Amino acid sequence: MNKTGLFLLSLLTLNGICSCADSLKEAFGCKFKIGTSVSPHELGSGANFIKKHFNSITPENELKPDSILNQGASQSQGNNVNPAVNFGQGTSSTLKFCEDNGISLRGHTFVWYSQTPEWFFKQNFGNGGFVTPDIMNQRLENFIKNTFQQLAQKYPKLNVYAYDVANELFLNDGGGMRPAGNSKWVQVYGDDSFVINAFTYARKYAPSGCKLFLNDYNEYIPNKTNDIYKMAMKLKEKGIIDGIGMQSHLDQSYPSADVYKTAMEKFISTGLEVQITELDITANDQGKQASLFKDIFSAALKNAASITCLTVWGTNDSISWRSSQNPLLFSSGYTPKKAYTEVMTLAAC
Ligand code: GLA
Numbered sequence: 001m002n003k004t005g006l007f008l009l010s011l012l013t014l015n016g017i018c019s020c021a022d023s024l025k026e027a028f029g030c031k032f033k034i035g036t037s038v039s040p041h042e043l044g045s046g047a048n049f050i051k052k053h054f055n056s057i058t059p060e061n062e063l064k065p066d067s068i069l070n071q072g073a074s075q076s077q078g079n080n081v082n083p084a085v086n087f088g089q090g091t092s093s094t095l096k097f098c099e100d101n102g103i104s105l106r107g108h109t110f111v112w113y114s115q116t117p118e119w120f121f122k123q124n125f126g127n128g129g130f131v132t133p134d135i136m137n138q139r140l141e142n143f144i145k146n147t148f149q150q151l152a153q154k155y156p157k158l159n160v161y162a163y164d165v166a167n168e169l170f171l172n173d174g175g176g177m178r179p180a181g182n183s184k185w186v187q188v189y190g191d192d193s194f195v196i197n198a199f200t201y202a203r204k205y206a207p208s209g210c211k212l213f214l215n216d217y218n219e220y221i222p223n224k225t226n227d228i229y230k231m232a233m234k235l236k237e238k239g240i241i242d243g244i245g246m247q248s249h250l251d252q253s254y255p256s257a258d259v260y261k262t263a264m265e266k267f268i269s270t271g272l273e274v275q276i277t278e279l280d281i282t283a284n285d286q287g288k289q290a291s292l293f294k295d296i297f298s299a300a301l302k303n304a305a306s307i308t309c310l311t312v313w314g315t316n317d318s319i320s321w322r323s324s325q326n327p328l329l330f331s332s333g334y335t336p337k338k339a340y341t342e343v344m345t346l347a348a349c
Contacts, residue, residue, distance in 0.1 A: 020347075024053040024329075027347035028297070031304040033161075035106060035311030037278065039319065040090040043097050046315055049334045050103075056161075056309055057098050058106040058277070060321075062091040065109075065116040068147065074125040081138035083120060085146040087154065095151070099158040106277070106311065107151075107163035109215065110144055111198045113183035114168065121184045136188045141201045148205040162275065162309065164215040164245055165202045166195050169231065174223020195231065199240040211308070215245030215277055220255045220263040232270050243273035243308065248296065249322075250281045252288035257295035264299055268306045276300060278313040281339070282325035290342040293329065297343045304348075 021027035024034045035056030042050070050057070061067055068091060073084030087095070098105050119125050120143075121136065131139070151160055169177050169192075180187040185194045202212050214235065216228050228244060235241035244267045250260070267274045279296065283289030300307045314320040318332035329340040 021344065021349065022052075024343075025055050027344055027349055028301070028310065029055055030349035031301060032307050033104060033309035033311075035309055036315050037311065037313050038094060038097075038315070040093050042315065042319060043093055046334070047097070049315060050097075051101055053315075054103065056104045056106055056311060057094070058108050058311055059091065059094045060314070061115070062088075062094050063107050063109070063147075065112065065120065065143075067091060067115075069117060069120055069143070071117065071119050071125055074119075080124055080131075081135060082142045083125065083139050083146070085143065085150055087150060092154075095155050095158060099155045102159075104159040104161045105151075106275075106309065107147075107160055107210075108277075109164035109167040110147070110202065111140075111165060111169075111185060111194060112167040113178055113185065116184065118184065121188055130184075130188050133189050133193070136194070137197055140194065140198055141204075144198065144201045145205045148202075148207065152207060160207055160210045162211045162213055162243070163202065163206060164213045164277070165198050165241075167215045168217060169195065169214070170216055170224055170227045172218050172221055172224055174221075174227060176227055192231070196235070196238065196240070199235050200238075203240045211242035211273060212240065213243045213245040213275065213277070214241060215247060217247040217249055217278070219244075219246045219248075219267075220260045222259075222262075225263045225266050229266055229270065232267070232272060236270060236272060241272060243275055244270065245275050245277035247278040247313075248276050248280075249278060249313070249327075250292060250296075252281060252283040252285055252292055257292060257299065260296065261299045264303065268303055272306075273308045274303070274306050275309040275311070276307065277309070277311050279311065280313045280320060280322060280327035282322055282327045284325070286338045289326075290337070290339040293339040294342045294346065297346050301346060301348055 033056040036054045037058045037060040039060045068085050070084045070086040281289050300310050316330040317326045317328050
């Protein structure tokens with residue numbers, strides 16, 4: 001650009017007309033990390049796009065218990081307490097992509113009622129009866145230990161900066177934790193001690209600098225906000241939690257930005273970090289979608305002292321788990337949508 005061009009550009013910037021950032025990372029990366037979930041099939045064609053926009057990655061499925069726990073290997077160890085953790089091809093390629101490109105990792109997740117094999121809770125890692133809480137504690141500790149050890153050994157340069165230790169513990173209506181019929185964790189333990197234990201073990205084995213999160217969805221429903229808040233405070237008193245993850249799977253017409261912000265402020269009032277961990281907004285009206293995306297980014301910026309990452313749950317509509325409802329900032333082919341251009345008017349870096 002020549003001198004006149006540069007002069008005009010700086011005038012526009014000073015007047016707030018043009019932020020001139022060319023990516024999400026450039027626009028917001030100085031305030032908090034900007035992340036996306038990623039599936040391994042995207043690492044080829046989507047690599048440049050991902051590298052351009054994001055400095056944090058959450059593997060969409062590849063670190064979930066059912067992806068990394070290996071039944072045969074667990075059984076052949078023959079000790080009933082040490083589950084074998086095995087990173088398959090999808091997990092390995094995602095972690096290598098992060099390591100090679102200096103993109104930080106949000107690990108997701110250890111304790112979850114879903115996508116966790118039933119044999120993990122059963123005698124001899126088989127299909128008999130459930131194990132006792134004492135046996136399960138040893139399995140839980142070894143599961144967390146083995147995972148962090150392999151991350152460190154296989155990807156020594158990878159920055160594992162955050163981990164969802166527990167995901168989706170609570171019912172939506174303020175009824176507390178999921179009942180035994182809906183969570184094998186509760187079925188085995190009968191109370192919330194597995195949550196405390198999981199955070200205790202994670203604190204013991206996570207690399208220094210890796211922040212430990214309690215993550216949940218529909219977190220803006222006031223009664224549920226309250227249940228998450230209470231559990232976070234209990235963990236905070238024990239010094240074993242660092243943050244609360246707001247999944248943020250929203251819709252253009254619910255929740256309102258105000259309802260969402262009320263939950264965010266309540267979580268911030270714990271004094272813990274807060275991360276937006278899985279943001280997407282289903283929509284049939286691009287204007288309404290853009291406006292709610294903008295409100296959420298704006299709330300995050302306003303609270304940037306406490307918000308340490310904003311992750312969108314996918315790169316573009318065509319690969320989203322809710323693809324029929326076009327929930328992301330980009331449409332297929334990584335084409336920017338109105339939501340993206342609106343969000344970029346808030347560029348803060
Ligand atoms: C939840 C989980 C995510 C993912 C989504 C669907 O939000 O936390 O890991 O499974 O559902 O993609």
